[in-house]
Amino acid sequence: MSEYIIKNGHVFDPTQGIKGDKKDIAVKDGKIVDKVGSSAKVIDAAGKTVMAGALEVHAHVAGPKVNAGRWYRPEDKHFDSHKKPGITRIEGGKSIPTVFKTGYEYARLGFTFAMEAAMPPLYARHVHEEIHDTPIIDEAALPVFGNNWFILEYLKNHEVENTAAYIAWILRQTKGYGVKCVNPGGTEAWAWGLNCLTIHDPVPYFEITPAEIIKGLIEANEYLGLPHSMHLHQNDLGNPGNYKTTIDSLKLAEGIKATNNFGREQVLHSTHLQFHAYKGTNWGDFESGAKEVMDYVNKQKNLTIDTGNVTLDETTTMTADGPFEHHLHGLNHLKWFNVDVELETAAGIVPFIYDPNNAVFASQWAVGLEIALYAKDPMRCFITTDHPNAGPFTRYPRVYSWLMSKKVRDERLNSFKKADKVISATNLANMDREISLYELAAMTRAGPAKCLGLSKDYGGLKPGMNADIAIYNINPDKFPSSGPEIEKAFANVAYLFKSGKICVEGGKVVDMGHKETFWVDAKVKENKQVMHDVREKFLRYYSVNEANYPVPESYAPHQHIISVDATKA
Amino acid sequence: MNTVTLTVKKQPELYLECENVNTDAFAGKKAADIAKLGAYQGKEILTLGDFFTITGEAGATAADTKIIVNGDCTKMKYLGAKMTGGEMIVNYACDMYTGSWMKGGKLTVNGDVHSFCGLALAGGEFTINGNAGNYLGAAYRGDWRGMSGGVLRVKGNAGSDVASFMIGGEMIIEGDVDIHLGTHMEGGKIILKGNANRRVGGQLVKGEIYVFGKINVMMPGYKPVGEKEMEVDGTKATFVDYLGDLGERHPKRKGETVYGHLYMKK
Ligand SMILES: [Zn+2]
Ligand SMILES: [Zn+2]
DSSP states (O other), rough: OEEEEEEEEEEEEETTTEEEEEEEEEEEEOOOOOOOTTTTTTEEEETOEEEEEEEEEEEOOOSSHHHHHHHOOOOGGTTSSOOOOOSOOOOOOSSSSOOOHHHHHHHHOOOOOEEEEOGGGHHHHHHHHHHHSSSSSEEEEEEOOOTOOOHOOOOHTTTTHHHHHHHHHHHHHTTOOOOOOOOOTHHHHHHTTTTOSSSSSTTTTTOHHHHHHHHHHHHHHHTTOOOOOOOOOOOSSTTTTHHHHHHHHHHTTHHHHHHHOOOOOOSEEEGGGGGOOEEESSSSOOOHHHHHHHHHHOOOOOOEEEOOOOOSSSSEEESSSSHHHHHHHHHHHOOOEEEEEEETTOOOOOOOEETTTTTHHHHHHHHHHHHHHHHHHHGGGGOOOOOTTOOOOGGHHHHHHHHHHHHHHHHHHHSSSSHHHHHOSSGGGGGGOOOHHHHHHHIIIIHHHHHOOOOTSSOOTTTTTTTOOOEEEEEEOOOOOOOHHHHHHHHHHHHEEETTTEETTTTOOOOOOOOOOEEEEEEEEOOOHHHHHHHHHHHHSSOOOOGGGGGOOOGGGTEEEEEEEOOOO | EEEEEEEESSSSSOOEEEETTHHHHHHTTTTTHHHHHHEEEHHHHHHHTTTTTEBOOOSSSSGGGEEEEEEEEEETTTTTTTTTEEEEEEEEEEEETTTTTSSSSSSEEOOOSSSSSSSSSOSSEESSSSOOOOOTTTOTTTOOOOSSSSSEOOOOOOOSSSTOOOOOEEEESSSOOSSBTTTTTTEEEEEEEEOOOEOTTTTTEEEEEESOOOOOOOOTEEEEEEEEEEEETTTEEEEEEEEEEESSSSOOOOEEOOOOEEEEEE
């Protein structure tokens, strides 16, 4: 494989504390190395910004729910679906791009890894088919557990060991990466026409509460010592007054310590926190609760979060939070998709327009930015749009421009039709903080890599790490001052190296790389009880035979297995 | 106003996407520049010059430009789509998306148009002197934002799903339509001079539909509330006023529920 030397770039790497110093980066055999020979190809990065490849910690980019969004929203891709010159295929879709466009766009933005945030175990094959077809970036997927009948039954009696054994079994069946929990108990309650809006609302029939589910899943996750922590979408998403339920949920992690061999320190990752940080009792007296929520997060070192920034676009909401999607459909009357996934989960989809003229949406925009600006530790706060829920991931450059420039964000804030209302309901107007390039590297590289248990290979530029490198046309000494300039620079990398190969050059995709699918193989003690329960549930309830359930190797031909030994736990 | 004349000299093997055949794309260009404009055939990009003989030149703006298209256009899509001003005349039948997303100006087709024409029309006048296919003046597939302005007139018949999701503007069909006229309508006005098959105004929230002929099978969600003397598209007549669709949600204004109206000529 080729050798490269990236010369004279301004390097930002929180894993080594490098804050924009001019430094050469050497690449050999897909890894970053100390030095290379004189025949190495020279990449001139003078006047440019060099960072590790970015990691997406939470996005909905592959699988049945995403694809249902694609087929029920042909209008999302109609005006932009011609073949462009070069090696790329047709790139269709704005909020729910094709798998090809998903890979190209992440690469152009400087990303080399993405986590699919919600995999229904029963449809894991579909998730892996799409992951396999998404070029360039490495990916993994989190199976959902928060409304799974096995889990509800085990955790009702606080059987952590059985829960862990079942999680390990599911990870192996689905080639899954970790433990996702969406609206714990609420999605199962939805099958009864109900919901769980606090962590103490009982789940019908199962007689368990969301609090017991959350705590039990955190404990099972640490019992196994998985690379990633429990990954939570809290109850009562999107409703005024929900910040209390959010803090109640986060408090469940108090006193639990991370147990793993991957350098991960958090035991709970709380996702798209913007949607969970609202005060008030209705949309009339709504106020931002970002400060209250972030004050708590800042104190608790065993938590990480991602923002879920509203980008003010037309987009497509999609979540395993079935009751929430029904609620949204009631608000905007747009088409609603709903599906029940047998014993495991559910999903809903509704198109959504975050109209900047609407005070509620403009306030949500402000809350998302506040979350990031209140974060004291950029290694524990990651930027997401919960793609495509709060906006498409392709808007990251715009989100960065709002976070990195007070001028750009105030221009947006003050030009809202209902600016007065937004300013009085939120704190954003009083916030002066501007996220630096170094902090951005923590929020988008080193932080998410550590949170996902991937910090050995990802998120930094230390020798020995993957040669995943993004070079931007940004001179830190002359940081662009206008929003469009900042956006343009972050939207099109000058170069993207993926595993030592140049995949994007001058914003143009030039190589499809060699993507890998990550999953976690957790070994546990033989557990006859769980295997008996599995057999019985397949015989009695599942629509498929147990033998047809696992994802075969052929669905993930380029798999990267992370092994975990929990037999001595 | 300057005139550009296009004459079909070669038929596309597949279908030709004429997204660049409109007054806006031509504005400020001479024949030679227009010939260089791109046109997709499948995944290949070709030029208008490959398929048309082009004479004349455009005005400085769309509003100062007139386009005349001669020859068989049955395999040409997007003619006049998205135009904002000026005038365009197509002297033959044409394919889908003709006159779709128009914002202004005048488009006339002296022939039939296929399905999915006049989609989400927002302004201007679109006249079809032949028949139209299905989904005339409807929303694009999957979309909920249909025709919102302008005037769309068909001299002949139209197919099914005409004016789905209409939210504004006026559509006149001088002949008959098949099923599903004005489904999901939430504003605007449809005048049907001929007959309709069935399911007129299904799930209609707001808006007005005038029917001069007969509806084969009426929707159950419409209730007669009286008669009205009106002049509609130049004809004075008595109409029976039906409120509907009673099975659909309806907004309230000043405490009163706002219904849609279906007016049937007596
Ligand atoms: Zn979620
Ligand atoms: Zn999500």
